[in-house]
Amino acid sequence: MEMKKMAEFRVGRGHDGPARVGEYIMNDVAFETPILISPEISRANPLHYMTLGRDPTRQRPMISTIPFTMKLDELVKAEPNDSDSILLPSMISFSSLSADAGTLLLRHQIEFINSVKDTIDPSRLIIRVPENIDFEVFESYLHDFHSMGIRAAAFTFDGLLGSVDTESIHLRSALPASWLSTALGKITPSMVPFLFYTGFDIIDCGYSIEAAVTGTRLWRNDSERIEQGAFHRFCSCIHCVSFSDDSNSKLIETLQNHNLDVYNEILSESIHAMKNGRLRWLVESMTHVSPNHASLLRQVDKQSYSFLEEFTPTTGTDVVPLIGPESYNSPVVRRYREYLEARYTPPSGKRIVLLLPCSAKKPYSDSKSHRRFLETIESALGRTVGSVAQVILTSPLGVVPRELERIFPAANYDIPVTGDWDAEETELGAEALIHYLDKIDSESTVVAHVSGGYLGIVKSAESKVSQSIIYTTPETSATSWESRQALHETLVDLKNVLQLKDTPPRQLEEIVRATADFQFGSGAGDMLVPENAKLGGKPYRQIVCRIEKEQVCSFIASSGSISLTLNGAKLLAPLNRYWVRLDAPQVKGGSIFAVGIKKADSEIRPGDEVIILNNEEQVIAVGKSEMSGREMCELPRGRAVSIRHKMEG
Numbered sequence: 001m002e003m004k005k006m007a008e009f010r011v012g013r014g015h016d017g018p019a020r021v022g023e024y025i026m027n028d029v030a031f032e033t034p035i036l037i038s039p040e041i042s043r044a045n046p047l048h049y050m051t052l053g054r055d056p057t058r059q060r061p062m063i064s065t066i067p068f069t070m071k072l073d074e075l076v077k078a079e080p081n082d083s084d085s086i087l088l089p090s091m092i093s094f095s096s097l098s099a100d101a102g103t104l105l106l107r108h109q110i111e112f113i114n115s116v117k118d119t120i121d122p123s124r125l126i127i128r129v130p131e132n133i134d135f136e137v138f139e140s141y142l143h144d145f146h147s148m149g150i151r152a153a154a155f156t157f158d159g160l161l162g163s164v165d166t167e168s169i170h171l172r173s174a175l176p177a178s179w180l181s182t183a184l185g186k187i188t189p190s191m192v193p194f195l196f197y198t199g200f201d202i203i204d205c206g207y208s209i210e211a212a213v214t215g216t217r218l219w220r221n222d223s224e225r226i227e228q229g230a231f232h233r234f235c236s237c238i239h240c241v242s243f244s245d246d247s248n249s250k251l252i253e254t255l256q257n258h259n260l261d262v263y264n265e266i267l268s269e270s271i272h273a274m275k276n277g278r279l280r281w282l283v284e285s286m287t288h289v290s291p292n293h294a295s296l297l298r299q300v301d302k303q304s305y306s307f308l309e310e311f312t313p314t315t316g317t318d319v320v321p322l323i324g325p326e327s328y329n330s331p332v333v334r335r336y337r338e339y340l341e342a343r344y345t346p347p348s349g350k351r352i353v354l355l356l357p358c359s360a361k362k363p364y365s366d367s368k369s370h371r372r373f374l375e376t377i378e379s380a381l382g383r384t385v386g387s388v389a390q391v392i393l394t395s396p397l398g399v400v401p402r403e404l405e406r407i408f409p410a411a412n413y414d415i416p417v418t419g420d421w422d423a424e425e426t427e428l429g430a431e432a433l434i435h436y437l438d439k440i441d442s443e444s445t446v447v448a449h450v451s452g453g454y455l456g457i458v459k460s461a462e463s464k465v466s467q468s469i470i471y472t473t474p475e476t477s478a479t480s481w482e483s484r485q486a487l488h489e490t491l492v493d494l495k496n497v498l499q500l501k502d503t504p505p506r507q508l509e510e511i512v513r514a515t516a517d518f519q520f521g522s523g524a525g526d527m528l529v530p531e532n533a534k535l536g537g538k539p540y541r542q543i544v545c546r547i548e549k550e551q552v553c554s555f556i557a558s559s560g561s562i563s564l565t566l567n568g569a570k571l572l573a574p575l576n577r578y579w580v581r582l583d584a585p586q587v588k589g590g591s592i593f594a595v596g597i598k599k600a601d602s603e604i605r606p607g608d609e610v611i612i613l614n615n616e617e618q619v620i621a622v623g624k625s626e627m628s629g630r631e632m633c634e635l636p637r638g639r640a641v642s643i644r645h646k647m648e649g
């Protein structure tokens with residue numbers, strides 16, 4: 001008997017939000033994803049969909065669509081190419097009637113799959129997700145589809161960037177990580193980065209044809225009607241340049257080719273941005289195309305935050321541009337604020353909290369203004385300098401304690417530093433400051449050495465904090481000579497009034513403890529850096545932590561993160577976090593692949609330091625995660641962890 005033809009989706013390496021690269025393999029032909037799809041076959045557009053049975057001459061597999069009314073025997077008869085994938089039928093107008101109709105459509109597909117599964121392998125079928133189905137109902141059906149062998153779904157977009165599109169993205173977030181996801185419908189070029197970012201692997205560019213037929217030339221974030229004798233935008237593309245004939249059919253062909261190039265260009269730009277960790281930035285920059293683009297991102301950030309965050313790396317060395325309000329709740333920013341609130345514990349022994357403005361240069365202590373602040377603080381306090389906690393106010397992260405200034409994204413973000421903050425930024429900053437001061441002894445004194453927008457933050461937090469606040473720079477800029485003089489005098493006064501005792505700085509310890517808490521959860525700092533720990537090194541390069549001469553971890557300044565040794569991992573194991581359970585006694589080789597993983601902590605994000613356990617709960621290795629914990633459990637293949645240290649033997 002002939003082997004049934006299969007389709008397979010393989011997720012590749014790398015992450016930037018839910019966006020991923022991969023391969024969709026139909027029979028033996030592999031298509032690299034993300035990929036555009038359209039019914040256009042006259043040019044080298046890589047992937048096509050078509051109503052079944054129209055073109056029996058073609059060589060390459062494509063995605064066939066079938067009419068709603070098609071029966072099994074008709075399908076089997078009509079199927080011209082047994083390596084095609086088949087998009088299950090849907091009636092869009094029907095599905096938008098009510099949620100019940102959506103459920104009926106899913107049931108119809110289940111019946112259909114059951115009736116064809118002996119003839120067509122379910123891996124080749126792509127389910128159609130009705131656009132208004134309840135999220136929980138859809139999730140429960142997904143379970144059935146998955147156990148039937150379905151691994152692909154298609155979602156509908158109507159081009160209005162409203163509730164249908166938001167809902168489709170939300171429903172897409174329910175898919176298992178191993179599924180292929182397709183976006184169909186009216187999708188303009190400006191939506192391509194957004195759909196790729198939200199995890200779509202195949203994106204419909206059929207609108208390029210529809211637009212061409214109606215005489216519309218598409219641009220990256222605009223469109224233009226082409227009319228005879230009218231003035232048109234200059235285009236240097238090969239199709240427009242060579243077009244001179246004004247016969248109608250040539251015009252449509254020219255526009256079609258031009259339009260398709262625009263889609264291809266923006267998709268290629270999106271893939272490049274993903275590989276450089278700048279896809280979110282590209283998506284944010286496209287929110288300026290129209291108010292609808294902006295509100296769609298805002299809606300999705302709100303509704304699908306956990307989905308976006310789950311696949312967003314926790315490390316990076318590149319600059320993260322945070323430019324407008326779209327950035328305030330981007331996953332890296334919101335996660336920073338949430339981790340700080342939930343995981344951070346301020347160092348003990350602090351009597352003064354000094355609030356400072358941020359600087360354009362990162363980390364802050366490398367900036368001219370912060371070097372001057374540090375000199376002022378040291379000259380005023382001398383040997384009591386260890387009793388001051390320094391906290392930097394910044395937007396949109398909120399607050400950055402000095403000991404965390406090198407972590408991601410605090411060391412990487414880039415904002416316009418004008419000091420003019422809008423109401424939302426001020427509120428986010430004030431909220432972060434309130435949470436921070438909530439963890440500080442209420443007898444401590446807060447010194448606010450800030451002006452302008454920073455001052456606005458402190459003022460709006462003031463009524464909700466228990467400490468008393470002294471302001472040093474009500475009139476001038478915090479960096480001026482006069483205000484640094486004022487800071488100096490204030491600190492000298494406080495030193496005398498509070499009768500500060502000699503408190504040597506414990507910078508190395510504070511950095512490693514705070515970073516460990518931030519990275520592994522609260523409590524980790526005390527476990528890795530107990531009182532008898534010995535620390536050595538430089539904050540701007542590397543800090544090594546030893547307990548009884550055994551190295552447990554090191555802080556790497558360039559990434560602002562902690563790497564564990566096996567001993568360090570053993571110390572942290574009781575926290576029961578960031579673990580990956582391997583289905584083997586030992587780690588072989590330099591990587592762990594998803595296929596060998598039994599279970600993994602769902603809190604793991606790409607880039608996290610993780611602890612590898614075997615079946616007997618022994619720590620057998622440490623490494624850096626390449627995917628999220630959920631992917632480690634759900635993907636059948638792919639590199640999950642790059643090993644740093646492992647047990648030998």
Ligand SMILES: [Zn+2]
Nearest residue numbers: 235237240258
């Ligand atoms: Zn052109």
